[in-house]
Amino acid sequence: MRPPDERRRRFEEIYAACHDPVLGYVMRRTSDGHDAADVLAETFLVAWRRLDDVPPGDQARPWLYGVARRVLANHHRGERRRTALGDRLRAELASAVRPPDRLAESGAVADAFRSLSDDDRELLSLVGWEGLDAGQIATVLGCSRNAVRIRLHRARKRLARALEARDAHTEAYPHQARIVKEEHA
Incomplete structure (x- = not known):
């Protein structure tokens, strides 16, 4: 050598x-x-x-x-x-994987979920779809457990507000809600 x-x-x-x-x-x-x-x-x-x-x-x-x-x-x-x-x-x-049907895809929860930021959707998806706890999510996101808890609390509040806003819109314009329902019937 x-x-x-x-x-x-x-x-x-x-x-x-x-x-x-x-x-x-x-x-x-x-x-x-x-x-x-x-x-x-x-x-x-x-x-x-x-x-x-x-x-x-x-x-x-x-x-x-x-x-x-x-x-x-x-x-x-x-x-x-x-x-x-x-x-x-x-x-x-x-x-x-069965594609979602158009009725479920256009539901209030789905619409409200889609209206959230990418970060909020990712966080809620990790909890709801992946079944991860705060410690596991902290590992995925590279932050502390406490930060995950705070972000999750805020994301859930934003989702609830988005659902409430959609419900308020449906009550204010019931004819539009009826039209949407008839389109999917």
Whole structure:
């Protein structure tokens, strides 16, 4: 094994001489720049780890192409697995999750809930849909339990006010409420 300074210097020489050609090789075989950057970084990481195996001189570039080829193969396999997993999950969720019916979707609670801020909806969702307690929510949100309790209290008050406002609107304009009910009947 070479001394650390000599290893670093050799790697820097290989990197400087081969970066652009290897980048070109990778770019021609990937669909976007982010993937190319990932493959290039992984290729040179392998070169650093196996620096003693990298051939000297002009033979370094073909060796790196071989490494990049294997990294690309792994990358493409991973992409296929992610795509297949995504397709499978979409199919499972489509059959497991029943879309809400339009009547429930337009209910007073749903309308009031949608009128809240994103933060209030997230907080109330963590309690109502995910069943988390204040300590667990504090972990999710990255704040204290006490902050969660205060925010939850305020979010519930805002939801109650939104429901009251909707009820007041319905009482003030009963013909609109009747029209909405008839549309959904």
